[in-house]
Structures are given as C-alpha cells and as structure tokens.
Amino acid sequence: MAHYGMLVDLTMCAQCSGCTVACETLYGRPPGESGVHLRSYERGAFPSVKRITLPVQCMQCQNPPCVEVCPTGATYQDKATGTVQIDQSRCVGCRYCMTACPYGARQFDPTSGVVIKCTFCIQRVADGKDPACVQTCIGHARTFGDLNDPTSDVSVAIAERHAIRLNPELGTQPSVYYVF
Amino acid sequence: MPEAIQNTTQSVWGLPVIVYLFLAGVGAGAYLTSWWNTRNGGMGTLAVVGRYLAAPLVAIGTLLLVFDLGAGRMHLGRIFGLFTHPISMMSLGTWILTLFLIASVIDGYGPLVRVHRVAWLGTVTAVLAVAVAIYTGVLLGVVKAIPLWNTALLPVLFVLSACSTGMAAVFFCSLLAGRRNLGDVESFGGLHIAVVLTEIVVLVLLLFIAANGSSADRYSYMLMVDGRFAAMFWYGLVVVGLGLPIVYALLSRTRPLIRYLQSPSWIMLESILVLVGGFFLRYLVVSAGAVARILG
Numbered sequence: 001m002a003h004y005g006m007l008v009d010l011t012m013c014a015q016c017s018g019c020t021v022a023c024e025t026l027y028g029r030p031p032g033e034s035g036v037h038l039r040s041y042e043r044g045a046f047p048s049v050k051r052i053t054l055p056v057q058c059m060q061c062q063n064p065p066c067v068e069v070c071p072t073g074a075t076y077q078d079k080a081t082g083t084v085q086i087d088q089s090r091c092v093g094c095r096y097c098m099t100a101c102p103y104g105a106r107q108f109d110p111t112s113g114v115v116i117k118c119t120f121c122i123q124r125v126a127d128g129k130d131p132a133c134v135q136t137c138i139g140h141a142r143t144f145g146d147l148n149d150p151t152s153d154v155s156v157a158i159a160e161r162h163a164i165r166l167n168p169e170l171g172t173q174p175s176v177y178y179v180f
Numbered sequence: 181m182p183e184a185i186q187n188t189t190q191s192v193w194g195l196p197v198i199v200y201l202f203l204a205g206v207g208a209g210a211y212l213t214s215w216w217n218t219r220n221g222g223m224g225t226l227a228v229v230g231r232y233l234a235a236p237l238v239a240i241g242t243l244l245l246v247f248d249l250g251a252g253r254m255h256l257g258r259i260f261g262l263f264t265h266p267i268s269m270m271s272l273g274t275w276i277l278t279l280f281l282i283a284s285v286i287d288g289y290g291p292l293v294r295v296h297r298v299a300w301l302g303t304v305t306a307v308l309a310v311a312v313a314i315y316t317g318v319l320l321g322v323v324k325a326i327p328l329w330n331t332a333l334l335p336v337l338f339v340l341s342a343c344s345t346g347m348a349a350v351f352f353c354s355l356l357a358g359r360r361n362l363g364d365v366e367s368f369g370g371l372h373i374a375v376v377l378t379e380i381v382v383l384v385l386l387l388f389i390a391a392n393g394s395s396a397d398r399y400s401y402m403l404m405v406d407g408r409f410a411a412m413f414w415y416g417l418v419v420v421g422l423g424l425p426i427v428y429a430l431l432s433r434t435r436p437l438i439r440y441l442q443s444p445s446w447i448m449l450e451s452i453l454v455l456v457g458g459f460f461l462r463y464l465v466v467s468a469g470a471v472a473r474i475l476g
Contacts, residue, residue, distance in 0.1 A: 023212070031306065039474070040185075041473075041474065042186065043475055054474065054475070058473070063445075064325075065324060068268065068322075069270065069322065069323070070265060070268055071261075071262045071265055071268040071270035071273075072258070072264060072265055073261070075266040088251075089257075091251055091260050091261060092251055092252030092259060092261060093251040093252055094245075094248075094249055094250075094252065094262075094270060095192045095193065097327065098192040099192045099323050100323050100324070101325060102324070102325035102474070106251060108192075109250075110250070111256050112250075112251065113249070113251035113252070113253065114250060114251045126411045151271065153282055157475055165376070166474050166475070167474060170472065171324075171458070
C-alpha cells in the first residue's frame, strides 16, 4: 500500500506559476481551473509582516472532510495510493465538498457540471512518472513519493527539512508538506 | 499572478441555497404550527392552513436545490445517487426531505381526495418536520472549514427561526383567508413571541462565540456587525426581523393599544417582518461564512 505525498519547499519556489500552467496544459483546462493555485498571504502584524506565496492544491488528506460530506460517494479515498479521487460519473455538482475543503482546493467546472481537483496525476504516477507540477518545477521545489517508505526522497526530505502541514488544528492530516 | 488572500467568505453557495434554507425552515415550521394546533383533536383553520403550506414550501426549496446542482441537473438520473451515502449530511437530508414531502403531502392533501387523516401520520410528519428544520442547520454546522457555521448553536438557531417564521406564515395566510381567524391566531401569539425571544438569545450567543473565535470567526462577526453585511444585519435582521416584532408584542399587550393593535392587519404586518428577518438570517449566515485561514 502506497501513500503518495508531496513536499513543496518554498525556499526554492520562484513563484513562476509553472506548476499551475503544467497542470492546465496536461488536462486541457482553461485558466483558473488548474489543480494548483498560487495564493499570497500576509503573515504577522506590522511592523514584522511577511508576504508568502503559497502554491495550494488538493492536500490528499488522510482524513478528508470532502469525502465525509459527499452525498453520492463520488469523492472517495483510493486505498491503493492514499489519494483522494473524484468519480466524475457520480458527481452531481452540489459543491458541498467545496465548502468543506479548508484549502479551497476544489473547483467547479461549469461546462461538465462536476467538481474537479488535483489528482496527484495518478495516471502518470502509475506509469512511473512524476506528477506534472513536480516534473515542470524549475527550482526543484517539489518532491513526490511514497510517504509509507521511510527511505523515499520525499520522506527523507520531510524529516530533514522539518516540513509542516497546513491547518493541523482541523485534523485533516494532509499528504502535502511545506517548508517555509 | 498570485491572488492576494487575507480572510475570505465562502463563495460556493449563494442565493438558491439561501432561499432553500429559508423555505425549508418556513415549511417545516408551518407544519409544526399546524400539528401543535391539532394535538388536542380538532382541526382549526390554522391547522388546515399550516398543513396546506408545508409541502409546497419545502418542495419549492428542494427544487431550487436541484436547479442549483451542476451535473445532477444535466443528468437527472444521477440525483438518485444522493440517497446512497447517508454518512453525508446532505445524503441524510435528501432522505429526510423526501420522507417529509411524501408524508406531508398525504397528511395535508389526502383529505382533498378523501383519504382520511390518521393521527399517527401527523405525529410522524411532525417528527420529520423537526428533522427538516434541524437538517438545514446541521448541513452547514458540520463544515469545519467555516468556523461561523461549525457550532451546535446553528441548528438550534435555525430550528427556532423555522418555528417563528413557520408560525408567521401560518398567521399571515390564515388572516388572509378570513378575519374571523383572529381568535385562533391570538391564542398562539404568546408562543410566537417567546420563540422570537429565544432566537435572540441564541443569536447573541452565536455572535459572542464568533467574536471570540478564530481569525475567520472574527472576520464573519465583523462583516455582520461593521462590514459588508452591516446594513442587512442591523436593519434587516436586528430591527425588522427581531426588534420590531418584540416592540409590537409589548405594545399590543399594553392596555390602551390592545384593541387597535390586535387587528388582522397589524398581525399580518408583524408576520411579514418575522419572515423577512428569517430570510436575512439565512442570508447572513451563509454569505458571511468565512473560510478558516490557511496560515493562522
């Protein structure tokens, strides 16, 4: 059983939006419907304020609130990969998952009427490749791999660089880690 | 370019959901008003009016939800999937709404086609009505990502508002049907205002918790009290929806004004105020729901 995870090292992120574009290109999505979004946050209070740009995508939570609220079971946790996926043939487009996601990682596609999100490029991963955002990242800020394997690049990097997860207080247990 | 984010309100659900929450509450409340009026046997005008109102109001609300769907509206067959995952509050709600609609149609409209009304069905429908009212609150209440919603007080507030707006709708329509129903309505007046008073207490508690909560909670609170939604909050909800009905209740019980204010027109006006307030309550709670901040 794999548990795929990702590390985003913000100290190496050039904020170039390459990940956003790679995702849009691979899946043929219009601008704004990418699985990865760059968001800008202010941290701290005057005079010690810091502006942080954060690439946000589906955190592939181990305790995903979206799966709990989905009324049709279209959103599910894939046990073999530890990822959260959407069966688009069952999604009714109620968008309850979008209200439940604390990371705003889901988008509504008005054309197909279903909710879409980052899939961790699970097809590419099955073919032995990295997800598109990982492959395209010019600063090598992204590391992808199996979190269940303590010797994998991603597990080692998370341990070495003291990576953290977003909003631990919500108990969602994301599989995406960040280095600030 | 990165989008700049500080605190933001949820932008996923809008007017259709707000109107649904309101109508489902009014419908459930109307049924409960009717049921309360028939507990002791007889069917007064209020009981008949309430039973007629309940099913259509909830049905219109439910239809709005269906129209608000994406793929579910395009491929109607998918809607049956909504029954299949009752761990989800919305799936559970689909069951509750369906059962309530069936029961309230049989119970309310059965007599028109000479199906005799049975007492136990009334009780079952009343229980389902309570479930509908609770559900509208819990639907939002389970969303941890939106701190304003994520409190057990919200279902309580929505149930109270369902009762007060349900009564108001029944009063209004009963008096529209005939001035002779004034006596029936007056016999309910005390309970009506007691519910509004309790609603105020719960609303104050909810706001107090929001004002002392997380960053998103405080943002929601500020939006209502002193921000984008302040006009609606103060004028629409506090003054029109809660304050004026209380003032009316006090004045209409004051000796020199009783004969003047205890008239059908005044009670109908008061009912409209309560209904308007109930709508704004749903609007504010849904629209001012701020998403938990990603970075503290």
